[in-house]
Amino acid sequence: MMAIVAGMTALLAYLLDPAINEIFVNRNQTALWAVPAAVVASAIVKSVADYIQSVQMSYVGQRIVADTQLSLFDNFMRADLAWIHDIHSGRLISAFLYDAGLLSDAVSKGVVGLLRDAVSVLMLIGVMYYQNWQLALVASVGFPVAAFVMRRLGRKTRKVSGKAQAETGTLSSLLTERFDGTRLVKAYGREADELATVTASVERRLGHLMRGVRTKAATVPLNDAVGAVAIAAAILYAGLQAQSSEMSFGGFTSFIAAMIMAYQPLRSLSTLNNTWQEGLAAADRVFAMLDVKPKVADAPDAPDIAVARAEIVFEDVHFAYNDGTPALKGVSLTVPAGKTVALVGPSGGGKSTTINLIPRFYDPTGGRILIDGQDIKGVTLASLRRAMALVAQEATLFDDTIASNIAYGRPGAPQSQIEAAARAAAAHDFIMGLPQGYDTVVGESGVKLSGGQRQRICIARAFLRDAPILLLDEATSALDTESERQIQATLRGLMKGRTTLVIAHRLSTIVDADCIHVVEGGRIAESGSHDELIAKGGLYARLYAQAEAE
Numbered sequence: 001m002m003a004i005v006a007g008m009t010a011l012l013a014y015l016l017d018p019a020i021n022e023i024f025v026n027r028n029q030t031a032l033w034a035v036p037a038a039v040v041a042s043a044i045v046k047s048v049a050d051y052i053q054s055v056q057m058s059y060v061g062q063r064i065v066a067d068t069q070l071s072l073f074d075n076f077m078r079a080d081l082a083w084i085h086d087i088h089s090g091r092l093i094s095a096f097l098y099d100a101g102l103l104s105d106a107v108s109k110g111v112v113g114l115l116r117d118a119v120s121v122l123m124l125i126g127v128m129y130y131q132n133w134q135l136a137l138v139a140s141v142g143f144p145v146a147a148f149v150m151r152r153l154g155r156k157t158r159k160v161s162g163k164a165q166a167e168t169g170t171l172s173s174l175l176t177e178r179f180d181g182t183r184l185v186k187a188y189g190r191e192a193d194e195l196a197t198v199t200a201s202v203e204r205r206l207g208h209l210m211r212g213v214r215t216k217a218a219t220v221p222l223n224d225a226v227g228a229v230a231i232a233a234a235i236l237y238a239g240l241q242a243q244s245s246e247m248s249f250g251g252f253t254s255f256i257a258a259m260i261m262a263y264q265p266l267r268s269l270s271t272l273n274n275t276w277q278e279g280l281a282a283a284d285r286v287f288a289m290l291d292v293k294p295k296v297a298d299a300p301d302a303p304d305i306a307v308a309r310a311e312i313v314f315e316d317v318h319f320a321y322n323d324g325t326p327a328l329k330g331v332s333l334t335v336p337a338g339k340t341v342a343l344v345g346p347s348g349g350g351k352s353t354t355i356n357l358i359p360r361f362y363d364p365t366g367g368r369i370l371i372d373g374q375d376i377k378g379v380t381l382a383s384l385r386r387a388m389a390l391v392a393q394e395a396t397l398f399d400d401t402i403a404s405n406i407a408y409g410r411p412g413a414p415q416s417q418i419e420a421a422a423r424a425a426a427a428h429d430f431i432m433g434l435p436q437g438y439d440t441v442v443g444e445s446g447v448k449l450s451g452g453q454r455q456r457i458c459i460a461r462a463f464l465r466d467a468p469i470l471l472l473d474e475a476t477s478a479l480d481t482e483s484e485r486q487i488q489a490t491l492r493g494l495m496k497g498r499t500t501l502v503i504a505h506r507l508s509t510i511v512d513a514d515c516i517h518v519v520e521g522g523r524i525a526e527s528g529s530h531d532e533l534i535a536k537g538g539l540y541a542r543l544y545a546q547a548e549a550e
């Protein structure tokens with residue numbers, strides 16, 4: 001298609017030769033009709049090919065955006081939690097939306113346009129050389145100069161594009177945080193300050209983008225100037241040669257037409273180089289993200305875990321986050337099959353870290369974690385995670401129906417099972433009271449639920465998952481006493497017969513746990529049943545007395 005467009009463009013320039021020499025100079029009657037017909041025919045072929053080509057080019061570009069976005073998302077979903085936490089979500093979003101777009105421009109306009117224009121220019125230069133090679137040689141003096149200008153400006157574009165992208169990432173981070181924290185902004189009356197923060201970022205981004213625009217805008221006039229000198233040189237040379245009349249009038253006109261027609265694709269070639277450079281910069285960033293491979297991954301030939309009793313054992317487990325600060329300094333504990341073990345302790349002690357190691361959100365830096373005697377590092381991640389249900393503090397719901405939210409851990413579960421799970425979580429009645437029952441859409445754009453209702457849907461999700469291991473980050477502290485009591489009752493139902501490790505934020509809720517570990521400073525400070533720990537009169541007894549007093 002590209003060759004057709006380029007060929008037809010060159011043909012139009014070539015046709016000027018017979019048009020002038022045959023029709024006007026030789027007064028040829030056949031040519032009088034044939035040449036205009038040929039002009040129309042080649043213009044039609046060029047237009048059709050042009051149309052098909054633009055659609056094809058856009059498709060190639062958009063396809064690349066779509067494929068890149070899918071690969072990025074796939075990689076983000078598989079990436080280590082540690083990596084995701086270290087990088088702000090705004091940066092991921094800007095790679096997804098902004099960089100993928102730049103990449104598409106580089107491909108659809110850049111590569112394809114580069115080829116098309118290069119072919120057109122080559123063919124038109126061919127016409128020039130065919131008409132008069134000495135003249136063509138004179139007209140070509142501008143090329144090396146133009147190439148040098150393009151190169152310099154291309155480099156600058158690439159640099160500026162990198163800065164603009166970094167600022168786009170910062171801006172999306174700022175926006176996500178501000179939208180999530182709207183309540184806080186309003187409550188503390190910080191609207192004006194937030195506007196100032198965002199204004200600063202928007203202005204910085206504008207500055208970088210404008211630097212790019214100026215570079216791009218300078219490309220065309222600079223090349224135009226070079227082109228004008230080349231045309232002037234050609235006319236001067238042709239004029240000087242005119243005396244010897246080696247060249248016909250038609251030939252000269254065709255030559256000049258080819259030269260002027262070559263001008264347009266040459267101009268676009270110079271701006272395309274900038275687009276191409278932006279695309280290369282974006283590609284660097286996208287590929288850097290695609291190259292990140294998760295460290296928490298299946299060992300080669302890892303078997304599925306075989307869970308029978310579901311006993312969890314921590315053997316002298318050490319762990320440090322990426323920044324190097326140790327969070328666990330030798331934790332050994334056992335969660336006996338079917339029993340409930342609670343982790344309590346001061347904030348920052350390491351309770352969440354302990355629980356996060358069981359589904360291998362992170363791998364320990366020392367020691368081992370065993371489930372039914374199998375080191376969890378040696379089994380497949382999918383089978384390990386299938387063996388557990390997680391009820392986290394945040395009560396995350398997706399923008400989907402209640403039924404889909406409950407079935408998140410067991411996609412395709414029949415309605416009867418979904419309802420049974422909701423009943424067990426004491427959620428069925430309030431769900432039936434919603435406008436569309438189980439088909440009610442919840443989440444950001446759907447019906448807004450109370451904290452307790454959200455929590456109950458999450459518990460129903462864990463019921464339906466029906467896994468032998470239950471990881472519970474007790475989320476009842478944000479609820480009122482009545483809701484908390486109800487949720488506690490449903491949670492006890494959920495824990496029954498399952499190996500449960502629970503983080504207790506309210507000590508009153510875990511008094512009947514089989515064993516309580518007090519985690520402090522990354523170590524287990526004391527362990528025992530509620531009564532034993534009270535009798536001991538240590539940290540737990542103090543924490544409990546404090547909680548009672550409140």
Ligand SMILES: Nc1ncnc2c1ncn2[C@@H]1O[C@H](COP(=O)(O)OP(=O)(O)OP(=O)(O)O)[C@@H](O)[C@H]1O
Binds near residue numbers: 322
């Ligand atoms: N993603 C992280 N990156 C770096 N350090 C972290 C990260 N998460 C937690 N920490 C640090 O690890 C230590 C243990 O944190 P952890 O969240 O396990 O405590 P916790 O006992 O669950 O606290 P809380 O009761 O407040 O939730 C803390 O010092 C914390 O600052």
